[in-house]
Amino acid sequence: MTGTRTDAAPRIFFEQVYGAFQRAEQEMGAPIQRDYAIDGFVVRLRFAGPALVPLITPALAHLEMPPNARRADLTICLWDSASTHTLMPPRPWAQDACRARGDVRGFNDTRSRTALAADVGAVSVLDLQENLGVYWIRAGEQLPTYERGAPLRVMLHWWMRERNRFLIHAGAVGLDDRGVLLIGKGGSGKSTACVAAALAGWQYVADDYCLLASNGEPYVHSLYNSAKLDDAALKNFPALESVVRNPSERAAEKALLDLAQVPAAQLTRRLQLRALVLPRVTGQRDTRLAPIAPSQALRALAPSSLFQLPGTGPAEFFALANLAQQTPCYYLEAGTELSQIPQTLQAELFL
Amino acid sequence: MTSKFFRINTPQIVHHTIEQEIIIIDFETGSYFSLTGTGATVWECLAQVASLDDIVDALMAQYAGDRAEIRRDAEQFLNELEREALIVPSATLPVKPSSSAVTIAAPKALLSFQPPTLAKYTDMQDLLLLDPIHGVDEQGWPVAKT
Incomplete structure (x- = not known):
């Protein structure tokens, strides 16, 4: 369940994961960016390298809008370790802290959201104050069909529910x-x-x-x-x-x-x-x-x-x-x- | 049991009343439940924190029946709700003491009392089942299935 205060642990973990994304993005050269319009909001995907682009973007193609036409309301950074040769920071919670729906006990509060999709091995973190999320997976080939058909559900759910959607x-x-x-x-x-x-x-x-x-x-x-x-x-x-x-x-x-x-x-x-x-x-x-x-x-x-x-x-x-x-x-x-x-x-x- | 107070086991449980039926969802087990009639009356009492006595009073105010039988059925029902972890003992008492805590508008004519029943559904539990334990790498992250 979501906490009602802000804690240090989720903020520290977010900063670590975002820092790793930034290193991965730097490693891979020019950033890759796609903008999408969802119910009037601009959701920007920022990829570190091209590996995840063909896996994540096809299901969203009908919502794509011209890049940088508007300021992004939500930015989601995506990266994988396999193609960027960038390690994910160590898991900071005990293995049993992850609940069945992916909630990580002690890593969710009013500002931060953290989830681990254990079946996919994907981590989602979101800073609701900065409207900035990071999605990590070890390798794109780990993404099963159902994730490619409906990607980033957790991140969109977290952000949209704050807006009564x-x-x-x-x-x-x-x-x-x-x-x-x-x-x-x-x-x-x-x-x-x-x-x-x-x-x-x-x-x-x-x-x-x-x-x-x-x-x-x-x-x-x-x-x-x-x-x-x-x-x-x-x-x-x-x-x-x-x-x-x-x-x-x-x-x-x-x-x-x-x-x-x-x-x-x-x-x-x-x-x-x-x-x-x-x-x-x-x-x-x-x-x-x-x-x-x-x-x-x-x-x-x-x-x-x-x-x-x-x-x-x-x-x-x-x-x-x-x-x-x-x-x-x-x-x-x-x-x-x-x-x-x-x-x-x-x-x-x-x- | 008489002086023991119960509350709904939130936040594990969420519930909502829709056209006299109460739908209850248990996020821990993946089960969900439905209550109608006397079961819904009992639940409405529990939503305000209630003891068995409070619940019997509320049932007697709405339904015609023998107090001892109603009490026996209500107690069995509370046991079932507690066994399913839908309710838990409450450390806090109702805002108002004893039976006056539960105020339910009495119908004009009393209905015939039927023992409360809990309809349980388990067909969505697989959505909540944890994946089998994965191996993890040296960083602690799940290793992909092969």
């Missing part, structure tokens, strides 16, 4: 700038429904992670242009084989799709939410919508969003509960005739 585990598609939020745990059919809609010409914001802004009318903002499908789901969309980013990893990983390369898909920055939709695969041919209680939608949305990120708590839960209460909620009983999914959503929600 919350990174949530949900897909979003829409028509005429109005959208539906597809909720549910992994494997529930979110991605299939989102991809089916995208191929039918719908606006596409996300299949898995997006940013919720719920002050007043609820909006979702796009973070990533990717979608992920397992082999069985991908067989339903043979046209997408050509946009699989990770063909060599298909035996072990989901297919990572670059929807920016799909002409029908309209990558969209934001949608105003009209409904929450919880897919469930029925095995029947036809698709239909059935109303559900807001509490059922909240149970589908909140745990899967809150458990995936460090430092989530009452603020996120309240925002999601508020969303479920002010937005109609439905089951999407998804049939085998996938073209019916967007047709049913359109007929029921957008007339």
Whole structure:
């Protein structure tokens, strides 16, 4: 949990990691910088060397803006030890200080955030006062598909939540700038429904992670242009084989799709939410919508969003509960005739 | 038990009421829970710090039933909530002493008392499970899986 004061330990660690980044950047010569617009904020990525650029930036390409057009609101420095030959400072906490969601006990306070993604071996530190983050990984090849498809989630979550925007585990598609939020745990059919809609010409914001802004009318903002499908789901969309980013990893990983390369898909920055939709695969041919209680939608949305990120708590839960209460909620009983999914959503929600 | 006070086990637990249903999320275990009816009434008492007596008083104010049975069911329910680490003994007392600490508007007609139940969901626990122990390098950082 986040502390309520500023401590020396997280500040010292931040300075060490940022110092190592600066040495790595110097080692690699000219800085590499990319700017992205997310819900009106400019997020600047500063890379020490080129190794991480092709791994991190493709999923964000639809949000890229001209460099240095505006002052950055948040700057994230990225580096790896393998290509920069720069060592990460020693881990300053005991091994058991790292919690399941990546929180590091004793290294989070009102100013500083620290997380270790143990599965990836990546460290994220953020100085909320300076709006400066540093992301480190030993080697780019350690980044699994799901990180390349949705990079820097922890950093964006930390920074955006201070601005009442919350990174949530949900897909979003829409028509005429109005959208539906597809909720549910992994494997529930979110991605299939989102991809089916995208191929039918719908606006596409996300299949898995997006940013919720719920002050007043609820909006979702796009973070990533990717979608992920397992082999069985991908067989339903043979046209997408050509946009699989990770063909060599298909035996072990989901297919990572670059929807920016799909002409029908309209990558969209934001949608105003009209409904929450919880897919469930029925095995029947036809698709239909059935109303559900807001509490059922909240149970589908909140745990899967809150458990995936460090430092989530009452603020996120309240925002999601508020969303479920002010937005109609439905089951999407998804049939085998996938073209019916967007047709049913359109007929029921957008007339 | 009678004079023991309990509170909700925050910050490990977050909870929210949505249309008479209380959703509870446990960040330590990855479980989440749902309470309705008498269970929700008990939880609302606990949100203000409450003893078993406070809770029985609050239930009697809203539901028709035998006090001894209500007390027995409430005690069992408190035990279950404590076993799940959703509540913990409270060192601080309610702001107001004894049963007056819990003020819940009484309905016009008393409802029939049903024993409180805790619906538990564990299907998201895998999101919280720690990765198997990794090796670490000499700097202490996880070594990539091969």
